């Protein structure tokens with residue numbers, strides 16, 4: 001029957017956000033313009049839904065490859081980048097997986113599902129990472145795989161470039177550089193791709209969270225191996241058609257990303273002006289802040305109709321921390337107004 005360790009887990013919880021200003025999940029706040037939405041619907045209406053989707057997805061992989069400056073053979077597609085994390089952890093030798101802590105929870109969670117050991121390298125109090133220490137843990141644990149989110153979730157910071165490069169050069173196992181928030185940051189790491197270095201990306205944060213489309217860029221030989229544990233037809237026909245359409249209009253989303261980056265800077269400055277709020281540097285589409293009582297501020301904002309993420313109990317380094325997704329200008333201003341009304 002069901003494994004004891006699975007029984008001991010809790011299901012991934014998504015809080016009810018109906019009717020609220022939703023600043024908890026790093027989504028793009030802008031809905032699609034009417035003209036674009038109509039064109040998209042037209043494209044979807046042409047899909048032959050009675051047939052299985054294109055299994056190789058060559059057209060879409062070609063488009064993504066062009067977008068990223070790599071070859072189509074270097075692209076693996078997943079139903080969200082979460083699914084690709086799972087594929088990587090299924091296909092690599094089941095030795096230790098090394099991650100910094102705190103970081104994105106799915107690396108740990110999927111490792112648990114697959115009974116893979118995880119070694120966490122704690123970050124410093126200011127969330128910086130010591131690459132020598134990271135490499136030492138990788139060597140000591142004979143790590144088969146390591147994940148580095150660049151920028152990191154939930155801290156929002158981007159590791160210094162030379163640190164990422166040192167880890168990429170020094171690792172003997174597989175390094176996965178997760179760029180879920182890459183579009184909001186100052187650089188990409190595609191140039192580091194090698195037989196043991198891959199770059200993971202997603203469309204979720206740039207505007208298409210509902211689509212569930214992620215992709216991995218890597219060495220063609222390694223991608224071909226990982227492709228063997230991909231569920232057949234994992235990207236449905238509507239998603240394939242949508243992703244191709246959206247890539248044809250990527251400029252629209254790039255403009256939105258630029259606007260969100262500006263809003264992030266405005267919000268970082270405005271929040272730092274509050275007595276009792278410490279704002280951490282971010283290169284993502286969210287800000288991590290520390291207050292004196294995160295749970296009280298979280299609950300007060302919820303009462304005011306604003307949902308953010310309380311990180312307080314999730315890690316020793318995140319005591320009294322809140323993660324705030326950058327929304328539209330109006331949503332962000334509503335958050336600032338609500339904060340002025342509550343006791344910090």
Ligand SMILES: Cc1ncc(COP(=O)(O)O)c(C=O)c1O
Pocket residue numbers: 026079080081082083104149152153178180181201202203204209212213214
């Ligand atoms: C660092 C990081 N990687 C991957 C993901 C998963 O993204 P997707 O929606 O593509 O599954 C997230 C989502 O929050 C994330 O923070």
